[in-house]
Amino acid sequence: MDKRRPRKQAKTRRSTSEEVSSLEWEFIIMTDQEEDLIYRMYRLVGDRWDLIAGRIPGRKPEEIERFWIMRHGEVFAEKRSEHSARNS
Numbered sequence: 001m002d003k004r005r006p007r008k009q010a011k012t013r014r015s016t017s018e019e020v021s022s023l024e025w026e027f028i029i030m031t032d033q034e035e036d037l038i039y040r041m042y043r044l045v046g047d048r049w050d051l052i053a054g055r056i057p058g059r060k061p062e063e064i065e066r067f068w069i070m071r072h073g074e075v076f077a078e079k080r081s082e083h084s085a086r087n088s
């Protein structure tokens with residue numbers, strides 16, 4: 001083994017403990033027009049968030065997907081009701 005050559009360090013993958021839990025997500029505020037367009041596009045193309053985001057200026061696919069999950073995911077049903085109660 002040649003001791004003069006430095007060893008390559010293994011690339012470290014991000015552990016799951018460092019990833020942000022979806023339960024910590026903030027609610028995405030959309031206008032009525034944006035919500036309507038998201039619902040209509042979802043019926044047409046399904047969960048192709050990049051196509052849907054392309055129709056809404058200033059929105060990223062990740063935002064659209066997060067909005068959809070937060071609005072329709074069973075995991076977030078309690079958070080949705082808390083959020084609604086606070087804003088009423």
